Amino acid sequence: xxxSLLVLGAPYSDQSVNxxxxxxxxxxxxxxxxxxxFFYHDGVxxxxxxxxxxxxxNNIPAQWQQLAQHNGIDLVVCIASALKRxxxxxxxxxxxxxxxxxxxxxxxxxxxxxxxxxxxxxxxxVTFGP
Amino acid sequence: xxxxNKPILIVCRKAPYGSSMAxxxxxxxxxxxxxxQALSLLFAGDGVYQLMKEQHSESIASKxxxxxxxxxxxxxxxxxxxxxxALRLRGLEATDLxxxxxxxxxxxxxxxxxxxxxxxxx
Numbered sequence: 001x002x003x004s005l006l007v008l009g010a011p012y013s014d015q016s017v018n019x020x021x022x023x024x025x026x027x028x029x030x031x032x033x034x035x036x037x038f039f040y041h042d043g044v045x046x047x048x049x050x051x052x053x054x055x056x057x058n059n060i061p062a063q064w065q066q067l068a069q070h071n072g073i074d075l076v077v078c079i080a081s082a083l084k085r086x087x088x089x090x091x092x093x094x095x096x097x098x099x100x101x102x103x104x105x106x107x108x109x110x111x112x113x114x115x116x117x118x119x120x121x122x123x124x125x126v127t128f129g130p
Numbered sequence: 131x132x133x134x135n136k137p138i139l140i141v142c143r144k145a146p147y148g149s150s151m152a153x154x155x156x157x158x159x160x161x162x163x164x165x166x167q168a169l170s171l172l173f174a175g176d177g178v179y180q181l182m183k184e185q186h187s188e189s190i191a192s193k194x195x196x197x198x199x200x201x202x203x204x205x206x207x208x209x210x211x212x213x214x215x216a217l218r219l220r221g222l223e224a225t226d227l228x229x230x231x232x233x234x235x236x237x238x239x240x241x242x243x244x245x246x247x248x249x250x251x252x
Contacts, residue, residue: 127251
């Protein structure tokens with residue numbers, strides 16, 4: 001079966017992020033596939049490359065990156081949610097003349113149309129949020 | 131994007147203020163409408179507060195969520211359901227709401243959800 005995930009929670013604040021990660025790992029481990037993971041609301045912070053957890057905690061952005069890299073999964077952060085929370089790729093940083101960009105590698109910034117597209121092209125869309 | 135028109139139901143269950151979740155759920159609805167997806171909204175739980183008349187959000191420096199909702203029919207989103215029990219538990223009636231809605235009991239909600247291809251619960 002082909003899944004897409006909608007992730008609403010911020011990393012390190014909301015348990016739903018860890019649940020989403022474990023769900024995604026279970027999907028890929030059981031021979032099912034993931035079409036897209038769409039990060040929305042506070043979930044866009046999962047794509048912040050500057051996240052620096054203490055040594056005894058998981059690096060959540062890195063976990064998403066590994067999952068995506070090993071399984072060819074599209075990681076998309078919502079542009080409207082991301083910009084107002086300070087998550088920018090180099091194109092948006094240039095456009096809005098910000099001093100730096102911080103979108104983690106493997107993530108892309110795009111619009112809500114990518115969520116609607118995911119709902120159309122997946123057998124199941126599963127929401128993880130507070 | 132190919133439009134296979136799988137019906138989407140967005141379940142709006144958050145109060146209109148206190149977090150941006152209610153507004154962001156409506157943004158998903160507007161995006162879906164822009165892509166001509168078959169779409170309906172169900173206001174459940176505290177989500178019924180989103181539809182209250184006479185919201186005065188300027189006093190908390192927030193955008194008026196009620197005004198956003200009244201624009202939904204302009205975008206072709208006119209299938210609005212409300213969990214009748216959620217209204218009753220909060221001492222509200224359909225006449226307290228700013229848009230015409232269809233009231234559903236829990237069995238009808240179950241049937242409605244069973245007909246959807248995608249549920250977005252937010």
